[in-house]
Amino acid sequence: MIPLTHSLFVGALLFTLGAAVVLLRRELLFLLMGLEIMFNGAALSAVAAGQHWQGAEGQVLAIFLMAITTAELVVALILVWLAYQRFQAICVDDLVALRDGRSEDSP
Amino acid sequence: MSTWLWLIPGSPFVGALTIALLGGRLPAARLPWFACAAAGISALTVAAAWLGGAAQEPLRQTLYIWLAVDGWQPSVGFTLDRLALVMVTVVSGVGFLIHVYSVAFMDKEAEQRRYYFYMNLFLAGMLVLVLADNLLLLYFGWEMVGLCSFALIGFWYRDPVKAAAGRKAFTVTRIGDTALAIAIFLLFVQFGTLSFDVLFPLGEGDWEGATAVALLILVGALGKSAQLPLQVWLPDAMAGPSPVSALIHAATMVTAGVYLIARTHPLFELAPGVQWTVAAIGVLTIVYGASCALAQHDIKRVLAYSTVSQIGYMFLALGCGAYALALFHLATHACFKALLFLSAGTLIHSAGGEHHIGRLGELNAGSRTVQLCFLVGAASLAAVPFFTAGFYSKDAILTAAWVAPVGGLLWLFAALGALLTGVYIFRVYLTVFHRSAEPLLRPRGRLPTPIAVPLLLLAALSLSVGFLEFPEGSGGPHTWSTWLESELDLAKHPEHHTTRVLQALSALMAVAGIALAFPLVRRERAGKSLPWQSFLQTGWRFDALYARLFVQPYHRTASALARWVEQGLIEAGLNGLTRGFWVMAAGLRRGVEFGSVERGLTFLVVGLQRGHAMLSATQNGLLSRYAVSVTTGTLALLGFWLFWPWGG
Amino acid sequence: MPWLTVLIFLPLVGGAWIWVRANGQVEYARRGALFVTTVELVIVNFVWLVAEPGGDGYLYIERHAWIPAVGIQYLLAMDGLSLVLVLLTALLGPIAVLVSWNAIQHNWPAFAFLLLASQAGIMGVFLSFDLVLFYVFWELMLVPMYFLVGLWGHERRLYAAYKFFLFTVTGSLLMLVAILGIYFVHGEQTGNNTFDYFQLLNTDVSGTRGMWLMLGFFVAFAVKIPLFPVHSWLPDAHTEAPTAGSIILAGLLLKTGAYGLLRFCLPLFPEASAAFAPVGMALGVVGILYGALLALVQEDMKRLIAYSSVSHLGFVVFGIYAWNLHGLSGAVILMLAHGVTTGAMFALVGMLEERSKTRQLSEFGGLLSPMPRLGAFLLLFTLSSMGMPGLANFVGEFLVLAGVFQHAAGLGVAGALGIIFGVVYLLWMYQRAMLGALRRERRWVDLKRREMVSLGIFAAAVLWLGLYPAPFLDILQGPLGVIMESGPHLSTGEVSGGQ
Amino acid sequence: MYKLIFYLTAVIAIGAAGAILIVRHPVHAALYLIASLLALALLFFLLGAPLVAALQVILYAGAIMVLFLFVMMVMDLRPASNERLALPKGWRVPTLLVAALAVELAVVVFQAPLSGDEIWVSVGPKAVGQSLFGTYLIAVEVAAILLLAALVAVLYLSRRSRP
Amino acid sequence: MANDLVALLPFILLAMGGCIVLTLGVWRRYVSTWTMTMVTLSFLVASAVAAALWTVPQQVGAMLVIDGMSLVFTLAFTLGTAAIVLLAYGYAPTQGETRDEFLSLILFGTLGMALLASTKNLLAAFVGLEMLAVPLYALVAWRPSRPGAVEAGVKFGILAGFAAAFFLYGIILVYASAGTLDLTGISSSDVEDRMLTAAVILVLVGVGFKLALVPFHMWAPDIYQASPAPVTAFVATVAKAAALAFLIRLLSLQLPHVWEDLLPVIGLLAVVTMVVGNLLALRQQNLKRLLAYSSIAHLGYIMVALAAGNDLGRDAAIYYTVVYVIMNIGAFGVVAAVAHSAGDRETLSDYSGLGRRDPALGVAMGVCLLALAGLPPTAGFMAKFLAFGAAVDADRVALAVIAVLNTALAFFYYLRILVVLYKERGMVSVPRANGTIRIVVITATVATVLLGVFPGWLLNINYLNNG
Incomplete structure (x- = not known):
């Protein structure tokens, strides 16, 4: 029998690794993969919690999670693709047109 | 009669208002006469008051309550008692005469409207000052005359020097005024009222604050009356037209200080130290003024210093408790000094604005009448015994000084002053009217009536007023002091024979002074080219010796005084004060306004801008950075809650 | 008739009407504005004449529920104190229009609207007796003023407008917190949540809490007055504002601060204010002397007058914190006097500027001969400003000092020194501008009839206040007496080490 | 194991x-x-x-x-x-x-929460289905619409340009 | 069940509307944009009407609760969205592209919001949040050929996903610690362990991202800048309000004890958000970015109200949120009105003289800005007044003072815009703003003032009647 904390910890580690990918990698696709890992860490936690409480809600959560993150991912992917198509943007560094300009002098 | 009391100040006030508002509509030629009429009505009312019994019983009139706060209700109200009656008579009488004189004197001036507006206003203010039944109203008049003085000194404002003189006068007297104001506040706080009627009976108790208040009032009086050390403005005030000098800076306004002290004398009697200070300042000023007068070449400046010196006598009298005598000298001085100023003004006028006595002499500007008038005035000033008013008033003061504490010293100084008075005024007289050379100008014809009449009237008064009060022990009547006795205490007198000696000595002083003037003038006229030996050769050895031993050192001392004390110490002091203000203000502006305050602001603004710039730099468009920020926030919130003491 | 509501909303509605209807017609706008302000003045005078104090000493009260959920009411009232300030507000209205007649070059309709709106806001401040309503008007009057300065001002108008707005708004927002504070304290004590001034008067706020709340109010008022360290906005705003703006700023806006002290700081927090009084008086003195000294070194006439305002308002604060009937009466009279005098001075400088396009004293000199009328008026107001007896300021200054001397002679002397300083800088200004030789040859035109009228009104007011202030003092005694009673009576010498 | x-x-x-x-x-x-x-x-x-x-x-x-x-x-x-x-x-x-x-x-x-000796249970598809279409019915409906929305979004974005 | 259907009518109408508009797209040739807009509008209004007819309070199904709060917010969302639809119709840069897809996405998004405002189930909240977010990814990048559109979409998509991960993880941890996703269940069970609060903090992060609280705010200016103005308005106003509605319900109605635990955390967020938001706005020259920073600061003020932790704070937060929506719709409406076909006018100087050229728009913008700044008698003032009042009431005076000082600071940049609006030298040309935009702007302005003068309309609603 796996203690809840252990499985949650695995989920937390996955979540953290996903975050690490988002934070450390620059390629947009990697970022999306990082997000996937984060979501999966969460899903693991959900299922683990469901196991702990012995209810269906954990799994329901995981299923919703899959459906909804997929929807989100798809839209994000198409945007990444658009970015590549229009600007040949692969990395986050290629998308820095929107930013604070240098403040002009004002009273 | 009481119901018409308001007319005394009211008539010139209404005159002033009319000139201000409707002056443009009046024909220019009528304007002076209109102003004269306003002054005349005032003088007539005073005359009517004499007849109407003011000499016996004080007249009172309250016009309205000025302010009413917390049960305190200072009114706009007048009291015409004997003290006030004297003042009112002098002010309205001399004032009227000078108005008349101005008609001719100022007839070529462009801005007569302004002139007469201020003259009338001044008269009104001065009359309010002396008629006021409470200190607050007195202060009102006090300030009003100061203002008019300022405006009239600077009448020829296009000349910056003259405009500056006006400002100087105003500023310096304002120092005195503020002291007076503080005194008023202290009195108010102590007694809850400022009305003379209520105040002074109260003031006769034992009150510790009396000294402070008396001192403050003294400072106020010193400022207005141009006594040491606040005398500096008066000589400069001669920048104004001569009638102004005569009216304001000789006859009336400068004596307001004397009036004030006489009015508040119960207070001074509670503070004997201060009273003695009054006397001491008086004598010092006498000598100071006289010595300075000795060294002047500008005729009006001589007269100005002379005024300073003469008011010193009045202060001496006040300091000795001889209030009636102070007032007596005030009256006589008003006559002869006005006379002198008006004569001098006529001279200057006809000499085309020349002030230098030497050149006036060369120009031979004065006609016979003027010379005569000036002589009468000078004699009265120098206190030529027996037939001049100045003699009677000054002599009595000298006698009274003897019995004051340290009276011998006071007397000595005063007598010295008397001597010098003779010297300097006759130096002027001689220089201007007695020449050896042929005159450059022919004397003009007859004087215009508006000038001649006041001159002659004043001359007559300068000779006659003295008979109101004969010296102690002379057997003559003491009309003046007896009459005023009910309001002002009588002066104490020394023993009979001492009095006699003193009287003799003072008479001698006056004559000696005049006598000393002759060699002085002669020496002067010779200028530097005249060697000392020639004096000796012509047989005026005594004079020469005297001159060498006495006059010349005095001359030197006087000019040194003029130079060092006047311009050096005091002028520098005043300048220093002004400069000090300026530097302080500039320093404040630099240090605080643009420094701390503005810098604090700038610091804040720059800080905010830095903050903005730093934060703005984080908005660099980099996706990863944004994610980092989100993570940081999460960590911070979680950590804040998990690891902070108050965390769950 | 709900006269108080009329007083507040007539200018606002009239202004909006003008703005919308004028359609760019200058003549329509300025005549309309003149008309509205004159009607306002007439109404105020009418209200004054028919006023009869009710049992509680208030001449008029209007009370309607507004936001009952949080205890906010539409509560207007007028007592003597409000009345005199409302009078001043109404008086300055037509004058502000008159002096702007030709001076405002563009967009008169909007200018008229903003001018009238600020007048409405100030009326509201003087008449509101619900703290939230008061705050609403308090902020409301800033906005039009901001625009008046920012759009019609001089060279550095934006800087000045920002500074003005940010300073005052910071102060007043702190006041908002204090208002909320006293609201909740009152709610805690009585279970009755209300912003009603009359009820809040019964709140017992003592100790440190009272002090903090009082300071919250004080900061807002101190900025408006303005007192020494927070005065920095004033010279800029006054200098850069158009003439009418300067008149309203100096004549009315500064008064709202002093009014606030009188109306709110003292009665709501008597204990804290009593403890604070020595500091308040000291700040007053510092303001007096500091303003006077700074005025001395100004080259710009408007700046000079602005600093003189700092000095005069120092006197007002001085009198208020003396907290006796003399001091309070003097403070209020001085408020009126300062409003009139300084308003007139700004009007004069505005007229000079219209003629010469400059305000620098060094550019003037000897103007008395080409412009004797202007010179005479300037002298009159200068004299009033320096406390010449018989003119408006004297009465106020005298009473203030009389009040202060009862507590602290030392401070009183310091205040009296301020009078000397005043003479120095004002005469210096007058001399430099008017006397001496004519420095600039140009076609100087003396005052025209319109200008004479506006200055004449000022002059009449100055003389009235100086020679016969009794009517104003009379109607003030009631309300000021209430303020007196609200406080713990200060025994002499307790306040400061004077006497 | x-x-x-x-x-x-x-x-x-x-x-x-x-x-x-x-x-x-x-x-x-x-x-x-x-x-x-x-x-x-x-x-x-x-x-x-x-x-x-x-x-x-x-x-x-x-x-x-x-x-x-x-x-x-x-x-x-x-x-x-x-x-x-x-x-x-x-x-x-x-x-x-x-x-x-x-x-x-x-x-x-x-x-x-610590779980000392819990029993291992398998929650089968039936239980999950009941929960999904019972309690979470509305959420399922919304999720369906969400997928539709995603579809719309992707279709719009992937279109080259409007005729 | 019939009752439930009636109660669900507003949601159903929104979903139906989306589908119908999509369907209309099939007959592209024959159905004009105007018609589609009107259809959308009518569904939104119908939804609003249906919501107005709700009997409150009631429980619908297992996940929804209909009470005063849901009523106010649903009305705000539907009507706000209606305003945005009108803005979009008149908006030049996306002219002709705000048709079926756009409108249906907007309607679906609104459905998500309505769900968020009424749910008491965390899972439903997640669904609602994503229902709102996913359409937004596309809306932000609408007409991808516009400069920055795609970049904004990518950034928004990835970052929102990142934040959603935290949100989701938080929900799951809540479930792990409490065993249920139903908020009522959580609050009734005596779970008071630290994990629950920590989990709620993670949820807070997810919501905070949507609200653009500092430090989760960095996306906001970029996305606001690049989105079409109506979408910006959508993201900035109703979308945020939806997240707020959920937060308010989560904290104040359902998890009061967690709320109490979190007060320091919320206070901290409030302070940082206000200060940073205002500082960032201080010298910003790009109007849309400036409004973004300003809205960040505003969320800080709302957090002040929530940090008070009392009923007044809750009411203040609700009032503030509604007012915030109206004011910002007004402000962004002006931006939309003056946009030219190539894109928005962005820098401040593009707006100079607007008030002179077009007095109505100028006054509207002025009033909205002053309301944002918090000047009486606008609703912006009343909102701040209540928010700060709540803080003072809760004895969090320091928080109130910081908020007040921030408000003062904020005046600086609002005034800067105002001055620009009335500068003498105006912009070259003002496009004749489409009537629909004008109507929206003016309505928002009037509502801003009316709600300020009569705040009782919102304050008298009893929010706390969850059965």
């Missing part, structure tokens, strides 16, 4: 996820991701969620990863030859953050 498999699988899932951090080629990353996801599916199964485990394999490892690979193909991504993966600029702060995140999440997770 059960525990061993669980922990071993967990290590695989974590290891594969960690590999994504350091691999250079996107396709490699995608493969590691698939490995991780499959390991997860096993974990789900071990935790008594067979339905989710199945869906994980089908949906994630199948559909989504194909999408990823498809996009990669379209984008024609390949790294410059034999280039070592450099640490990104400013790696220190994110690394620290990640470490801190791990610590804090661990702290949080170890607050979880």
